[in-house]
Amino acid sequence: MSKNIKNTPDDIVELLNGLDELTLQETETLLTGIDKVTLSLDEELLLKRKVLEKAGIEESEIMREDERKEMLVGNPTRVKNKKHMRRALLCIAAVMVCSIVAVGASHMDGLQRFWGNDTQIYSERTVETIESVQNENIKFNIEGIVADKYQCVFVVSTEALTEEGRRIINSNTDKHYVFPMTIKPIFLSGDPNQGSSGIFQYTDDNKNKDYKAYRCDFELENVDLSQPVTIEFEGLSMQFDIPEFMEAITLYPEEEAEIELVELSSIGYYYKVEGMEADFAEVRLINQDGTLDEELGYQGGMAQEDDEEVMVIGSFTELVDLKNYSGIQLDGVNYTAK
Amino acid sequence: MDDSDEKLAALLNRDPQQGYAELTDRYLGFVYKIAYSKLLGTCSKEDIEEFVCDVFYEFYCNRYKLDLEKGSIKGFLAVFTKRRAINLFHKKTKRQEDISLYDDNLQNILIANENVEQGILETEKKEKLIASVKALGSPDSEILIRKHYLGQTLREISIDLDMKVKTIEKRYERALKKLRNGMGGLENE
Numbered sequence: 001m002s003k004n005i006k007n008t009p010d011d012i013v014e015l016l017n018g019l020d021e022l023t024l025q026e027t028e029t030l031l032t033g034i035d036k037v038t039l040s041l042d043e044e045l046l047l048k049r050k051v052l053e054k055a056g057i058e059e060s061e062i063m064r065e066d067e068r069k070e071m072l073v074g075n076p077t078r079v080k081n082k083k084h085m086r087r088a089l090l091c092i093a094a095v096m097v098c099s100i101v102a103v104g105a106s107h108m109d110g111l112q113r114f115w116g117n118d119t120q121i122y123s124e125r126t127v128e129t130i131e132s133v134q135n136e137n138i139k140f141n142i143e144g145i146v147a148d149k150y151q152c153v154f155v156v157s158t159e160a161l162t163e164e165g166r167r168i169i170n171s172n173t174d175k176h177y178v179f180p181m182t183i184k185p186i187f188l189s190g191d192p193n194q195g196s197s198g199i200f201q202y203t204d205d206n207k208n209k210d211y212k213a214y215r216c217d218f219e220l221e222n223v224d225l226s227q228p229v230t231i232e233f234e235g236l237s238m239q240f241d242i243p244e245f246m247e248a249i250t251l252y253p254e255e256e257a258e259i260e261l262v263e264l265s266s267i268g269y270y271y272k273v274e275g276m277e278a279d280f281a282e283v284r285l286i287n288q289d290g291t292l293d294e295e296l297g298y299q300g301g302m303a304q305e306d307d308e309e310v311m312v313i314g315s316f317t318e319l320v321d322l323k324n325y326s327g328i329q330l331d332g333v334n335y336t337a338k
Numbered sequence: 339m340d341d342s343d344e345k346l347a348a349l350l351n352r353d354p355q356q357g358y359a360e361l362t363d364r365y366l367g368f369v370y371k372i373a374y375s376k377l378l379g380t381c382s383k384e385d386i387e388e389f390v391c392d393v394f395y396e397f398y399c400n401r402y403k404l405d406l407e408k409g410s411i412k413g414f415l416a417v418f419t420k421r422r423a424i425n426l427f428h429k430k431t432k433r434q435e436d437i438s439l440y441d442d443n444l445q446n447i448l449i450a451n452e453n454v455e456q457g458i459l460e461t462e463k464k465e466k467l468i469a470s471v472k473a474l475g476s477p478d479s480e481i482l483i484r485k486h487y488l489g490q491t492l493r494e495i496s497i498d499l500d501m502k503v504k505t506i507e508k509r510y511e512r513a514l515k516k517l518r519n520g521m522g523g524l525e526n527e
Binding site for chain 1: 355358359362363366367368370371388391392395398408413414420424463464465467471472476480482483484486487490494497514517521
């Protein structure tokens with residue numbers, strides 16, 4: 001219950017606890033007309049997978065063709081989430097924004113493996129392998145990092161150099177969430193073992209047994225950005241500095257509006273509103289030609305509350321290339337860079 | 339009997355895997371929120387998730403026992419989850435026999451409300467409480483039910499009802515006060 005509700009009659013609440021003791025018929029009466037209980041998308045995905053696995057069912061066997069397509073393209077339906085900073089994950093679509101560097105033919109192979117056959121639109125904006133380490137059996141790469149003040153998304157890949165390497169990169173992997181790799185940021189309190197260790201999800205391009213790529217979503221709450229983040233896998237480790245990859249644009253309203261400014265990154269959008277009047281705005285990115293985007297999903301609008309301000313933290317269902325957009329529209333008001 | 343329940347039951351028979359997935363799609367939120375609200379203080383999140391899996395799996399394994407003449411799938415899952423969660427909660431503090439769908443008599447037990455620790459309310463009071471809640475009308479009654487039966491937060495309720503959180507909060511406060519007046523001191527009986 002919100003802390004802002006005053007003078008809640010405790011006796012009536014106690015009485016309502018009696019609803020725990022209902023028979024089947026009484027429950028039927030009570031729940032008549034209540035047909036939908038929404039969970040956050042990450043809760044739903046995780047739970048559904050577990051429930052299906054309990055019966056020995058692979059979720060991919062159940063997914064209908066239209067659902068597969070919807071997950072790849074993105075769903076424009078907004079999903080409102082709870083307080084804490086989480087990102088809902090869908091199957092990765094082949095959109096990735098990174099620093100732009102021309103690459104040689106050998107790396108185009110790596111690019112192609114990551115994105116499958118669809119490399120045409122990305123040929124001018126290719127992913128640079130930021131760092132690589134290897135031993136005799138495997139090669140471990142960081143392929144692209146995107147960050148803003150709240151979240152960091154990056155891709156890691158593992159390549160098998162030997163038969164043993166193939167066994168290593170294919171073992172202990174779960175194509176949805178679990179992955180034998182650790183992210184070790186340094187947190188502000190100095191304790192290396194607190195907070196989020198990231199959420200991994202494999203990319204579509206994992207048919208090749210010698211190569212696997214994973215997308216990781218990683219929260220920056222309480223992370224000491226002055227310290228490098230370490231990623232470890234099978235005795236190999238790499239480090240990177242998040243600030244080097246932070247990019248966000250501040251946008252301002254083109255007319256008078258309650259929301260003073262919006263920060264936009266490739267990952268999502270962020271704005272503040274005052275008090276408990278906060279609600280999730282209707283959000284659409286504005287294409288360069290002035291039209292509103294209707295293909296992307298705007299998912300996981302989240303808010304952190306204090307007594308005075310609410311920070312709304314929204315996520316796109318795919319990473320976006322900011323070059324494709326001129327701004328963002330919130331509740332009909334356009335926000336662009338001044 | 340709800341048509342959609344008939345269709346779901348038929349699907350569970352015809353294509354159990356697809357039926358199980360459909361069952362999960364429809365009622366995962368219900369089952370999870372009921373379990374979570376009862377068990378949060380005594381079980382870890384992973385244990386609660388495992389609990390939810392067990393509920394669905396037991397239903398799946400015993401789906402042929404379900405008699406839709408006696409109740410809907412939603413009602414059955416809700417009361418089974420609630421009862422089992424309460425029992426698990428009590429098991430954490432004292433010994434308590436658990437209930438199971440493998441018990442052929444379970445549906446009758448749930449209908450008759452047997453094997454439950456002495457409840458907070460007697461039958462007559464429960465009926466009056468339910469009637470009073472329902473008499474508040476929509477959306478106030480739904481807000482109370484979602485809050486106190488399903489265990490949803492007001493923000494979650496605002497999402498499902500597609501209303502502003504502030505509106506939900508005000509309606510909730512008002513509903514509690516109206517209910518208190520409508521119950522006329524029942525809480526003191």
